[in-house]
Amino acid sequence: MTFDVGRAETGRFRVLTTAQGPFVSVYLDDSRNNSDLHGQREAIWRDLRTYLEDICADEGMIDMVRQAMIEGQPAVGRQGRGIIATGRELLINEHLSSPPPTTIVRLSEYPFILPLVEFGRRRPPYVFAAVDHLGADITIHGGDSISSETVDGGGCPVHKPATAGWKGYGDQQHSAEEAIRMNVRAVADRMGGWVDRAGAELVFVCGEVRSRTDVYTALPDRVRERVIQLHAGARGHRIREEEVPDRIDEAFLQRRRGAAVDTAARFESEIKRHSGLAVEGLDAVCAALREGAVETLIVTHLGDATVVTGDKRTTIAPDADRLSELGEAPQRVARADEALPFAAICIGAALIRVDGLDPADGVAALLRYVPSDLTGTVA
Secondary structure (H helix, E strand, C coil): CCCEEEEEEHHHHCHHHHCCCCEEEEEEECCCCCCCHHHHHHHHHHHHHHHHHHCCCCHHHHHHHHHHHHHCCCCCCCCEEEEEECCCCEEEEEEECCCCCCCEEEEECCCCCHHHHHHECCCCCEEEEEECCCEEEEEEEECCEEEEEEEECCCCCCCCCCCCCCCCHHHHHHHHHHHHHHHHHHHHHHHHHHHHHHCCCEEEEEECHHHHHHHHHHCCHHHHCCEEEEECCECCECCCHHHCHHHHHHHHHHHHHHHHHHHHHHHHHHHHCCCCCEEECHHHHHHHHHHCCEEEEEECCCCCCEEEECCCCCCEECCHHHHHHCCCCCCEEEEHHHHHHHHHHHCCCEEEEEECCCCHHHEEEEECCCCCCCCCCCC
């Protein structure tokens, strides 16, 4: 079984939960493939504005989308852009790793976030370190912020004498080895501190074999288990992160695929043993979301499925009859691919988009505990 996956820890979407809708959600090809970038962007904007007017987006929304497109940081190469706004706030304006197959524009009481999960470029915090025996250049990526520093361990000299046939060889060799150990310890200490402060989930260590191996060995266990070693760099030259983007992209892609495989395996295991800690189908998933029991919402193919909601946007049910059983009068019909992810955000659940599973109704969930709605029904 193969998996195509996008995953989001939904904390960064929390801003959407307190915003007052309606929302306009836009996903489009924002690639810059010719020299007339301004003219290309204006042409895209004219077509988009016409469409926004056709779906009755108000002027405030239109202004926010224009601000995101015209004033936002231009994309480099082939990328997409995701925008979510109200008539008062620009809430999301992000580059996507690849353009969506077609332009998506929605006006709804819910923000549409699934394309951000599937195509978004946002990465968890990570550290990149280009190391040698003199020190390291360290870059720390923490959400929207990037910082860097150069670590000089102060140990010198680090080069051993070429031959043993001269007076003082032993002292010089010992001095070089101690200088290297001093510098390696300084680098490992700084990296460990940055990993803890940034909450880095991955650590890339780049350099020639001996240098990165020494640094890797000196790192504490909690850091070493997050390290990916990149064999790049030569004596006298520390590789910059910009020189190995494909290898970093591949590492994050493999991480996401691994998360998909792990999630699918756990889901199938919990279903087979009837633990109640995994559910599928709109009815069961809506019940788990209402109770706040969802740990990870799994979306495969919801298509045009809809749900019904009560006074609160998070009070969701698959149909009006089920909602009435909860003592709620139906207030709105919403697309399931908007309402369910929104409810997941509100309870701090993770959200994963997976092609490779086939749950009922195209939706499933891993749970923190067995919801009361299901207690007594688990085999």
